[in-house]
Amino acid sequence: MKNPVVEVEKVSFAYDEELILEEVSLRLFPGDFCALIGPNGSGKSTLLKIMVGLLHPQKGRVKLFGRELSEFREWWRIGYVPQKVTALVDRVLPLTVFETVALGLIGKPPSLRARRKDLVLATLERVGLAGYAPRLLRELSGGQQQRVFLARALVGNPEVLFLDEPTTGVDFTAQERFYELLGKLNREGLTILIVTHDIAVVDRHVKQVACLNRRLVFHGEHEEFCQNPEICGFLPGDHHLVGHWH
C-alpha cells in the first residue's frame, strides 16, 4: 500500500474550553479525491487548518508525507485555499490576477520562483483564465476570482490540495466546471481534500467522502457513503443522494 499523504491520528482541538474536534483520525492516500462534509460549525475548517499547520492540536498527531508537522518543511508540496478567500479581494491592495497567482510562489524553491512568469501564465491557462493576467482581481466575477485563488494554490505544483468551500456563491454551471477541473487535476495525480456543502455537485466527482461532526462520523468510498443509512442525518432531506439509500 502507498504511504499516506496526510495522516491525522486521534486529534482533539479546542479554541477555548469547548472541544471542537474530538479524537479525529483520517488518512488521505495519493490519488484520493475526498469531500469533507458536515454541518456549519462542525470543525471542517478547523481540521483543514490543523492539516496545513496553521493550528496545533492539543492532542493527537498529524503527519504530512510521513513527517510530523513540527518537522515538516516542504510546504511547496501543499496547496491550500482558505474559506471565504474571495471576501478579501476588495480589502487588500488592488492586485492584478498575475500578482495574486504569483503570491503562491512565495516560500517556494528558487528554481520555481525563477520561472515565475511562465508558471503563472501556464497555471492561469490551466484554470481557464488565459489572457486574464493583467486584469484587476476585483474586476473579475466571483467564479473567476475563485479560479484565480485555485491558480494561486496550484502555481507551485503541489502534490496535495486542501480546498475550503471554494465554490460558495458560484452558480451551478461554474461549480460544475470547477469540479470538472478538479477531477482532471486529480486524474493527473493531485490528491485533493475539499470541504463543501454542495453535495449535489460533489457527488458526481469525488471518490471518497468524510463526514465530520466534532468526531469523524464516516470516512469511506463514495459508493459506501451513498448506501449508509446511519449518516442520512447529514444531508438535507430533499437531497437527491437520499435516493441512493433506498
Ligand SMILES: Nc1ncnc2c1ncn2[C@@H]1O[C@H](COP(=O)(O)OP(=O)(O)OP(=O)(O)O)[C@@H](O)[C@H]1O
Ligand atoms: N478563531 C476561532 N476562535 C474561537 N472559536 C472558533 C474560531 N474559529 C472557529 N471557531 C469555532 O469552532 C467551531 C468550528 O468552526 P469551523 O470554522 O471549523 O466550522 P466549519 O465546519 O468549517 O463550519 P462552516 O460550515 O460554517 O464553515 C465553531 O463553533 C466556531 O464558532
Ligand SMILES: [Mg+2]
Ligand atoms: Mg468552514
